[in-house]
Amino acid sequence: MIGLNDIEMVFGQGTSDENHVLNNLSLKINKGDFITIIGSNGAGKSTLFNVISGKYSPSFGQVFFNGADVTPFAEYKRAKWVGRIFQDPLLGTAGNMSLEHNMVITHKKGFKGLRVSLNRENREFFKKELVQLDMNLENRLKDNVGNLSGGQRQALTLLMTVLSRPELLLLDEHTAALDPKNASKVLELTDKFISQYKLTAMMVTHNMQQAIDYGNRLLMLDGGEVIFDVSGEMKKNLTVEALVKKFHEIRKTSFKSDEALLT
Amino acid sequence: MLEGILVEGLIYGIMALGVFITFRILDFPDLSVDGTFPMGAAIMASGITSGLPPMVALLIAFIGGYIAGMVTAIIHNRLKVPSLLAGILTMTMLWSVNIRILGNKANLPLLRVETMLSRYLDGWGSLLPREWSLLVYFLIVALLIKFLLDYFFKTDLGLTMGAMGQNEQMIIAQGINPRTLKILGVGLSNGLVATSGAFAAQYQGFADVNLGQGIVVTGLAMVMMGEFLLKSNKIGWLTLRVIIGAILYKAIMYFGRFYGYYINLTPNDLRLITGLLIIGALAFTKLKGSPKWKGKLSSTFKSFSKTGGTQ
Numbered sequence: 181m182i183g184l185n186d187i188e189m190v191f192g193q194g195t196s197d198e199n200h201v202l203n204n205l206s207l208k209i210n211k212g213d214f215i216t217i218i219g220s221n222g223a224g225k226s227t228l229f230n231v232i233s234g235k236y237s238p239s240f241g242q243v244f245f246n247g248a249d250v251t252p253f254a255e256y257k258r259a260k261w262v263g264r265i266f267q268d269p270l271l272g273t274a275g276n277m278s279l280e281h282n283m284v285i286t287h288k289k290g291f292k293g294l295r296v297s298l299n300r301e302n303r304e305f306f307k308k309e310l311v312q313l314d315m316n317l318e319n320r321l322k323d324n325v326g327n328l329s330g331g332q333r334q335a336l337t338l339l340m341t342v343l344s345r346p347e348l349l350l351l352d353e354h355t356a357a358l359d360p361k362n363a364s365k366v367l368e369l370t371d372k373f374i375s376q377y378k379l380t381a382m383m384v385t386h387n388m389q390q391a392i393d394y395g396n397r398l399l400m401l402d403g404g405e406v407i408f409d410v411s412g413e414m415k416k417n418l419t420v421e422a423l424v425k426k427f428h429e430i431r432k433t434s435f436k437s438d439e440a441l442l443t
Numbered sequence: 444m445l446e447g448i449l450v451e452g453l454i455y456g457i458m459a460l461g462v463f464i465t466f467r468i469l470d471f472p473d474l475s476v477d478g479t480f481p482m483g484a485a486i487m488a489s490g491i492t493s494g495l496p497p498m499v500a501l502l503i504a505f506i507g508g509y510i511a512g513m514v515t516a517i518i519h520n521r522l523k524v525p526s527l528l529a530g531i532l533t534m535t536m537l538w539s540v541n542i543r544i545l546g547n548k549a550n551l552p553l554l555r556v557e558t559m560l561s562r563y564l565d566g567w568g569s570l571l572p573r574e575w576s577l578l579v580y581f582l583i584v585a586l587l588i589k590f591l592l593d594y595f596f597k598t599d600l601g602l603t604m605g606a607m608g609q610n611e612q613m614i615i616a617q618g619i620n621p622r623t624l625k626i627l628g629v630g631l632s633n634g635l636v637a638t639s640g641a642f643a644a645q646y647q648g649f650a651d652v653n654l655g656q657g658i659v660v661t662g663l664a665m666v667m668m669g670e671f672l673l674k675s676n677k678i679g680w681l682t683l684r685v686i687i688g689a690i691l692y693k694a695i696m697y698f699g700r701f702y703g704y705y706i707n708l709t710p711n712d713l714r715l716i717t718g719l720l721i722i723g724a725l726a727f728t729k730l731k732g733s734p735k736w737k738g739k740l741s742s743t744f745k746s747f748s749k750t751g752g753t754q
């Protein structure tokens with residue numbers, strides 16, 4: 181289980197462009213949750229992921245992994261439990277290296293020694309895993325990753341990330357840079373891997389229908405706060421219309437309370 | 444003459460391999476090299492003049508260079524300064540350190556002491572004329588280092604270093620601290636540079652604190668010349684072309700030195716030429732990469748072949 185406790189993230193504290201990006205954000209992520217996250221640009225979704233992954237340390241509050249406070253842990257230390265995929269397919273792989281060399285680096289986490297672990301047995305293992313992507317990559321082990329399409333590269337990143345069975349998978353609009361066909365392919369693979377390996381995952385998406393169709397829980401983020409958290413039957417019965425309505429409803433009330441505060 | 448060029452190319456090729464590691468594999472442009480090259484020479488010279496076995500002195504030179512490289516990486520990691528500045532700091536400090544190593548002198552001759560080379564030349568090396576047997580010697584040394592490096596960059600650790608140079612985020616995602624890799628990699632690079640300096644001192648017969656001036660630029664020119672000759676991304680070819688580039692560079696400098704006077708060049712102009720070589724190589728790769736130039740090139744070729752065909 182992963183917990184966020186009263187997280188505040190302030191950029192440029194004490195300067196004229198002080199920016200409160202996350203406000204008093206608390207969240208419990210249960211084992212096996214597949215959470216979809218929506219929210220307008222600048223709502224703080226990526227910042228939330230940066231705080232969980234340890235790229236940023238929060239201005240206030242704690243991050244817990246399985247009951248242990250990991251807030252002081254650097255990103256590379258938390259990476260043993262957290263897998264993260266970005267919008268940019270180039271960020272997950274080394275383009276000037278072959279597919280098999282990329283997989284040697286990523287198939288096991290942690291510091292690498294002076295062994296040469298690329299052998300026949302490992303190659304067979306990589307091939308067997310790559311078959312799952314159904315992109316014919318199992319026959320291109322020696323090709324440079326830079327020669328793959330964006331969709332293939334992102335699918336490979338996804339496979340390499342789930343190979344290590346992370347305790348938490350963070351997907352930050354990881355299909356947004358792909359063409360529609362590849363985007364839906366990668367999304368299907370994502371869903372397949374998450375259920376196959378019983379992963380706990382959080383997925384940011386701009387597509388409300390996707391946010392409703394996938395996962396068991398949905399979060400709406402706005403102004404650095406979770407303004408809507410829904411799961412189970414209620415989430416299943418959501419529609420895009422209902423979601424938009426909900427969004428305006430909540431926004432208006434917060435508007436009113438702002439006015440109330442001002443007067 | 445030819446043997447001399449080849450020998451110098453091989454000795455300096457070891458240094459160029461070090462520069463290749465930082466500039467091309469780790470993406471950590473490092474200037475410590477200007478200090479670690481003379482450091483290797485200084486450790487070798489003062490080691491053997493004070494009675495250390497030459498092989499031990501060579502090992503200490505490698506380790507000394509390695510530590511100096513680690514210092515550069517640590518300055519960069521801890522103080523979050525750019526690698527260039529960290530390198531300049533190390534290089535500057537090493538100037539004083541090197542004078543200490545040389546026994547508070549700016550240079551140390553190796554005329555009447557036994558070096559690895561003099562031992563070899565008196566033994567197996569006496570079977571061939573001096574210059575040729577030196578060539579055999581350095582061919583073996585440079586290729587041995589090349590193959591060891593090739594092997595290293597195929598190990599899991601070596602592959603991880605290569606990936607870090609391209610994509611640091613990917614390495615962090617594997618739970619690996621990129622700082623550690625930088626310390627190990629920049630260390631290795633400077634260890635090689637110091638080794639090259641140690642051989643250069645024995646070959647030239649002296650160590651001098653100013654031996655390293657501009658050496659990083661020389662190394663970079665060598666790396667870039669090699670890149671002109673061969674296109675590949677297989678590690679075996681990459682390291683081979685660094686060595687070939689080093690030999691080519693030494694050949695160009697040789698001709699500049701000996702035939703340059705026809706066009707009024709003096710040895711003092713060689714640095715200018717080195718710089719111009721690098722600028723030329725940079726400009727060429729930039730032009731070649733731009734689509735506009737590609738179009739122009741191919742249309743030029745087409746028009747050539749057209750006129751050729753109609754004539």
Ligand SMILES: Nc1ncnc2c1ncn2[C@@H]1O[C@H](COP(=O)(O)OP(=O)(O)O)[C@@H](O)[C@H]1O
Binds near residue numbers: 199221225226227
């Ligand atoms: N490193 C940073 N320094 C300063 N401001 C930042 C930084 N990262 C994000 N922000 C700010 O935080 C806000 C939320 O950004 P982000 O989390 O990327 O939004 P989202 O992913 O929801 O679109 C934006 O106003 C952005 O400018």
Ligand SMILES: [Mg+2]
Binds near residue numbers: 226227352
């Ligand atoms: Mg974002």
